[in-house]
Amino acid sequence: MTCYIVPFSPTGGTEAVANLLAYSWKDECTLQTVDLTDPKADFGTVPFSKEDIALIAVPSFGGRVPQTAVDRITALQGNGAKAVLICVYGNRAYEDTLAELEDTAKQAGFCVTAAIAAVARHSIARTVAAGRPDAADREILFDFAKQIREKLASGETKAPSIPGNRPYKNRGGKGMIPAATENCIRCGQCASLCPVEAIDPDHPQNTDSERCISCMRCVSICPRFARKIDDEALANISAMLGKVCADRKECELYL
Secondary structure (H helix, E strand, C coil), rough: CEEEEEECCCHHHHHHHHHHHHHHHHCEEEEEECCCCCCCCCCCHHCCCCCCEEEEEHHHHHHCCCCCHHHHHCCCCCCCCCCEEEEEEEECCCCCHHEEEHHHHHHHHEEEEEEEHHHHHHCCCCCCCCCCCCCHHHHHHHHHHHHHHHHHHHHCCCCCCCCCCCCCCCCCCCCCCCEEECCCCCCHHHHCCCCCCEECCCCCCEEEECCCCCCCHHHCCCCCCCCCHHHHHHHHHHHHHHCCCCCCCEEEEEE
């Protein structure tokens, strides 16, 4: 049996949560990662089977699953593998993300067994939910993993009741597009790791605004901190989120 970790995690927070959960299966099955941020991967060739577990993890982008993640999950062939859905958000709200992820996973042929909403540092306003998942989150997530394992071991296949609206809320408009600064040395790392290939590898100061999904990977992985979004826009969104995200949200399990 294989436990597949299937994250769309541009800045690492979502994958960190998925890995915490996967750790509880390390002695029972082989762990394997299917990176949904890889634009060159052939996701239709992953050999899922009924005996396998898939931890499908996505960030909430404005209360929805990122469209790129939807497209790549849909390309998977679930073949009845048991899916644990994970939505990670920056302590504001995840709204229809889990409902959309549930529908997407079922369309791809997975058997949805459980779902989790967890908090990680906000990908844009990095001071919001900084340090999360923290020690308290990890303790809760380990307990969630135990409960999910017990459900799977019992043979229970009843789908959980997952919150969200159908139809889903409208997607937001174009987000903030990171730009290269004078510190850019054209190393090409941002272009090679962009999930949607929006950055010109020869001229990384050029970003295709139609392709960019504002995932902030290029900002988070630049070795010279040479990519950023507009200072005023960042200050405004940080101030707004600082108010609406002041109260600590806790991880939630749907079993």
